Structures are given as C-alpha cells and as structure tokens.
Amino acid sequence: MAVWRSGEDSPFSLSAAENTKHQSSDGGPSSLSAAENTKHQSSDGGSFSLSAAENTKQLIDLIGKSGDLKERTFSFEKAEGRLLYFETIVDSGRIEESILRPLSETDMQNVEEALTVLEREEIADPDKAIAALMQGKVLLFLEGRSICIACGVETFFLRSIMEPANEKVIRGSHDGFVESLNTNIALIRERIKHPGLMIEYVQLGQKTNTRVAIIYEKEIANPVLVEELRRRVNSIDMDMMFDPGFLEDMVEDSTLSPFPQVLQTERPDRAIANVMDGRILLFGDGSPTCIIMPVTFFALYQSPDDYNARTIPGSFYRLLRFISFFIAILLPGLYIAIVGYHFEVLPPDLILNIKGGVQTIPFPPLIEVLSMELAIEIIREAGVRLPTPIGQTIGIVGGIIISDAVVSAGFASRTTVIVVAVTAISSFVAPSAEMSTATRLIRFPLMILASLFGFYGLMFGIVALAIHLCKLESLGRPYFAPMAPFRLKDLLRDTFIKQSAWKLNTRPLDSRPIKEDAEFRSREWEKK
Known part of the structure; x- marks a missing residue:
C-alpha cells in the first residue's frame, strides 16, 4: 500500500489518486494508440502536447534552468523524441543500454515492450512528471504521443552494510541499516518472510519529497495504533524532512519531556523483535x-545483548542498568544533601574524612558539584565532536588532568571528584543514547532541590519525576x-528479569497486539 501526501503549494508532490499507473484491462501497463493520444489535463490546467520538444520545454519552464538538467534529442529510423533528466542522479550507462539502444531497434508501436528498464511508468500529468524527474527518473518523450515514460535509471550512492558504531554487540548479527530506504526494507524482509508484513509509503517535505515508510505486521499490530501513527505522519506539513529528529518531533506525544518516547535503532534484529511484539517502525x-x-521507559534499558545471553547473566546486566539509572540521577543530589544538611546519616569515620576535605573548599556543595558536572559535560561534548582517536584522548587525559588540577588547587574535594566520576560513568550505561542524555539532564534539578x-x-x-513518567x-x-x-504479568515477563526464550510465549500488552500469545515455544524434548 502506498500513500502519497499531496502538497497544495508545491507542483512536485504526488497525491494518492495520482499515484496509480495506467492499467489495461488485463492488469498490465496500457499502450496508448494514436486515437487515444488526446490531451490529459493536469491539476493546474497544463497538459502534454504531441510534440516532444514542446513537452520538454514546458517542463524546463516549470522547473527553471538548472545546470544539471539535461535535455537529449534522439532520432532513429523508427523512433524519435527527447530525454529529460538530471545528470547528477541518473546512471548514464543505463540510459544508453536500457533506453537508447532498445529504441534504435524498435518502432513507435512497441516502445514499452522494447525498453529493458524494469521500473517504468506512463505519465500524462506534467506535475507528476516533474515529481518523477526529481526522484531520479529519466523522462522519455516520443514524437506524436502526449504522454511521457518515466524510466527508473537513478544512480545510488550507498555505503556498505556494517555494524552500527553506537550499538555494537558481543554476540548476534553484525549488520546495520544504511541510508537507502529500499536496502533497509530489504533487511527487514530478509528476516520476516511473511505476507503479513506491511509497508506503507508517505512522501513528506514539500521541497525535499522524502519517502517515509511505515512498517508493521498486520496480524500482530493493533490497527488502532497503526491508524493513529498514520494520522500523525500524514498531518506533517513542512518544507523539508531530512533527519529522524524531525520525524520524532512531529510524531511523539510530549516534545518538552527530556525522556524519549520513541526508540531509535540502527540494528535490524532489534527492529524486527519490536515488529513481532506488535510495534510499528518508521523509516x-x-x-x-x-x-x-x-x-516504554523499560524498553529503553533493554539491549540486544540481553537476548543473546543466558538467563542469569542477562538478568544481572539488565538490573545493573536500572541501578545505574538511579545512581546517575540521585548520587550528586544525595552527596549535596548529606554534606549540606544530613551528616548524621554517615558513619563517624567517614564523616571525618569528608568534612576534612570539604572544610578547605571555598564554595558551597552545589557550586562545587555543579562546576565539576559541567566540566565533565564539556569534555564529553568535545570528545564527540573531535575525530575518534583525538576525542578518546581528550576524554581520558582531559578528565584526569582537570580532576587532579581542581583538587590540587582546592576548588573541589576528592570526594566530589569521585561522586562526579561515578555519576558520569553510570549515565552512559543506558543502551539508548537519548535515554543517556535524559539521565544526565535530570540530575541537575535534583541537585538544586537537594541544595535547597x-x-x-x-x-x-523523585515524586515529581515519578508523576511525570506516569503521565x-x-x-x-x-x-x-x-x-x-x-501489570504483574508484564512485569514478570521481560522487564527487570530476562526470561528464557522458551518462556516468552506472550507479547507485551503495552503495544496492544491483536494476538497476545506469541508462537508457542516449548522444550518438547524434555517430555518423556
């Protein structure tokens, strides 16, 4: 199913009604005879004529003069006409092999059968022809015909499939999504060989005309959720759509929350696992x-490595991530509250050690911890922006040098440096980069409240944070x-504890799947 979003102000957008091909009575592409070559009216009143030169001139006038827009004339014994294309996004070799050579060996009546291009479409609307041109198609105009044939000979600049740098695993597949939508869908279909896997296309961005795919398993995904996501995507009205960040902002429920309400991944195995749980993918x-x-919040703390590990190790590391979350958001605030108000909760020996280091510091605990936290964030940001070898060096060496310098200068105590270091490391344990960022941001208001x-x-x-998460x-x-x-059933299923694969015989209820029961997983060999 393909859904194309029309744009009122842009002549380059396709509508759903215009996205169908000319079909003959037997279901195949129709060939227009001379008697059928009447003028086809486009949405803005324009039309193609019987002259190939006039048709290409009409499109060039609509588009404007661009340096890479090429018009090419050909004249063979039995066929003559013109080609119009952008030379920067088409394969010139395929134009020669798949279009011009077959035309030189055929007559005007058998053009469609002679072309060796797999993807071709007859277009009678100038607006639709321009949209095809922008997508990398070559427009073929023949003399005496008031239509053009859009031939798919676009060129592709693809990097090879490799493991995502931010989602490496010890065990499991080592492939990842790339920048090509067709390749990514192929990686999904390669693993889910089921006719129920649905792909819907929506075109977004009045100027960029970016294809967006909605992917779900129709026998599992709840149609109400599919329709809701489809409604949100179809309501997007903007000039450009480049990044997943744009798409995320447009479809998530609360844009002001620091917590991500979508899961972003570049791993096919992780995407497929969520499809089989009744969730929906956006590409x-x-x-x-x-x-x-x-x-859910808890899904963002699950890693693909969990499902390639045994039950006990997988459960241990998952619990470790949740513990790290609480350390990352609470440890600085606890330290500030204890030093400022509640020294009595510590053992006497520890009180003497901490007080001995704090008494020589000229700043209150909040300023001391806050300045160190900001220094760590600056080092982290610098490490991300610099080339990888230099960034790693800056992160390690910079952290050591700054920590030693601030302690030696008396700007911060050794205890503060330890607290900030443990907090920073704990915040990076989350498998989701977006959740890691949210964790680092949350601790700042908690530090201020603890100081006051x-x-x-x-x-x-903590109560305010819990209320926010519940809402x-x-x-x-x-x-x-x-x-x-x-829901105790879901809580015991696969939230804090990683269950064995043969026990995961139900799907999580948060996605409201049509089929709650997954395929029956059993260990029949144990039965005697």
Whole structure:
C-alpha cells in the first residue's frame, strides 16, 4: 500500500489518486494508440502536447534552468523524441543500454515492450512528471504521443552494510541499516518472510519529497495504533524532512519531556523483535535510523545483548542498568544533601574524612558539584565532536588532568571528584543514547532541590519525576507500563528479569497486539 501526501503549494508532490499507473484491462501497463493520444489535463490546467520538444520545454519552464538538467534529442529510423533528466542522479550507462539502444531497434508501436528498464511508468500529468524527474527518473518523450515514460535509471550512492558504531554487540548479527530506504526494507524482509508484513509509503517535505515508510505486521499490530501513527505522519506539513529528529518531533506525544518516547535503532534484529511484539517502525529515506513506536521507559534499558545471553547473566546486566539509572540521577543530589544538611546519616569515620576535605573548599556543595558536572559535560561534548582517536584522548587525559588540577588547587574535594566520576560513568550505561542524555539532564534539578531542602527536596524531586513518567504516553500508550498501570504479568515477563526464550510465549500488552500469545515455544524434548 502506498500513500502519497499531496502538497497544495508545491507542483512536485504526488497525491494518492495520482499515484496509480495506467492499467489495461488485463492488469498490465496500457499502450496508448494514436486515437487515444488526446490531451490529459493536469491539476493546474497544463497538459502534454504531441510534440516532444514542446513537452520538454514546458517542463524546463516549470522547473527553471538548472545546470544539471539535461535535455537529449534522439532520432532513429523508427523512433524519435527527447530525454529529460538530471545528470547528477541518473546512471548514464543505463540510459544508453536500457533506453537508447532498445529504441534504435524498435518502432513507435512497441516502445514499452522494447525498453529493458524494469521500473517504468506512463505519465500524462506534467506535475507528476516533474515529481518523477526529481526522484531520479529519466523522462522519455516520443514524437506524436502526449504522454511521457518515466524510466527508473537513478544512480545510488550507498555505503556498505556494517555494524552500527553506537550499538555494537558481543554476540548476534553484525549488520546495520544504511541510508537507502529500499536496502533497509530489504533487511527487514530478509528476516520476516511473511505476507503479513506491511509497508506503507508517505512522501513528506514539500521541497525535499522524502519517502517515509511505515512498517508493521498486520496480524500482530493493533490497527488502532497503526491508524493513529498514520494520522500523525500524514498531518506533517513542512518544507523539508531530512533527519529522524524531525520525524520524532512531529510524531511523539510530549516534545518538552527530556525522556524519549520513541526508540531509535540502527540494528535490524532489534527492529524486527519490536515488529513481532506488535510495534510499528518508521523509516525515512536518507537515514539509517529506525524509529519504533510505541515504547516504554523499560524498553529503553533493554539491549540486544540481553537476548543473546543466558538467563542469569542477562538478568544481572539488565538490573545493573536500572541501578545505574538511579545512581546517575540521585548520587550528586544525595552527596549535596548529606554534606549540606544530613551528616548524621554517615558513619563517624567517614564523616571525618569528608568534612576534612570539604572544610578547605571555598564554595558551597552545589557550586562545587555543579562546576565539576559541567566540566565533565564539556569534555564529553568535545570528545564527540573531535575525530575518534583525538576525542578518546581528550576524554581520558582531559578528565584526569582537570580532576587532579581542581583538587590540587582546592576548588573541589576528592570526594566530589569521585561522586562526579561515578555519576558520569553510570549515565552512559543506558543502551539508548537519548535515554543517556535524559539521565544526565535530570540530575541537575535534583541537585538544586537537594541544595535547597536536603533530603526533603530530593524526595519531592523523585515524586515529581515519578508523576511525570506516569503521565507520559507513547503513541497514546502508557510510557511507564507495566509499573503504571501496574501489570504483574508484564512485569514478570521481560522487564527487570530476562526470561528464557522458551518462556516468552506472550507479547507485551503495552503495544496492544491483536494476538497476545506469541508462537508457542516449548522444550518438547524434555517430555518423556
């Protein structure tokens, strides 16, 4: 199913009604005879004439003069006409082999059968012809015919399939999505060989005309959620659509929340696992990132490595990630509250050690910790922007040098450096980069509350955070499920504890799948 979004102000957008091919009575492409070569009216009142030269001139006038727009005239014994294309996005060799050579050996009545181009379409509307031209098609105009034939000979600049740099695993597949939408869909279909896998195309961006694919398994995904996502995507009205960040902002429920309400991945195995759980994928042409909806807070802490590990190790590392989340958001605030208000909660020996280091610091605990946290963030950002070898060096050496310098100068205590270092490391444990960023941001307001009100302020911040998480939704589904609403079955299924594969015989209810029961997984060999 293909859904093409029309644009009122742009002559380059396709509508759903215009996206069908001319079909003959037997279902194949129709050939227009001379008697049928009447003028076809386009949406703006324009039409093609019987002159190839006039037709190409009409399109050039509509588009404007561009340096890479080429018009090519050909005249053979039995066929003559013109080609119009952008030389920067077509394969010149395929034009010669698949279009011009067959035309030199055929007559005007058998053009469609002679062309060796697999993707071709007869177009009678100038607006639709321009849209095809922008997508890398070659427009073939023949003398005496008021239509053009759009031939797919576009060139592709693709990098090879390789493992995503940000989602490496020890065990499992080592391939990843690339910038080609067709290649990414092929990676999905290669693994899900089922007729129920549905692909819907939507064209977004009045100027960029970017193809976006909605992918779901129709026998599992809830049609209400599919329709809701389709409605959100079809309502997008903007000039350009380049990045998954644009798409995420347009479809997520709450853009002001620091927590991501979509799951982004470049791994085919992770995307496929979510499809089989009843979730929906969003792909944009030109990006290797796949957007998955709906998701929960807990799904963002699950890693593909979990499902390639045994039950006990997988559960241990998953629990470690959740513990790291609480360390990352609470440890700086706890330290500030203890140093400022609640020294009595510490053992006497530890109090003497911490007080001895803090008494010589000229700044209050909040300023001390906040300045160190900002320094760590600056080092991290610099490491990301610099080339990989230099960035790694800056991150390690810069952190060591700055920590030693601030302690030696008396700007921060050794305890503060330890707290900030442990907090920074814990924040990077999350498998999702977006969740890691959210974790680092959350600790700053908690630090301020702890500085003002001690443990009471910290507790207030935790309650406010829990309320916020409970209110969030992803594609209209509860974001904090299965904790809110509480569902013990889902909680025990695959949330905190990684279950064995043969026990995962139900799908998570947060995606409201049509079929709650997954394919029956059993260990029949154990039965005697």
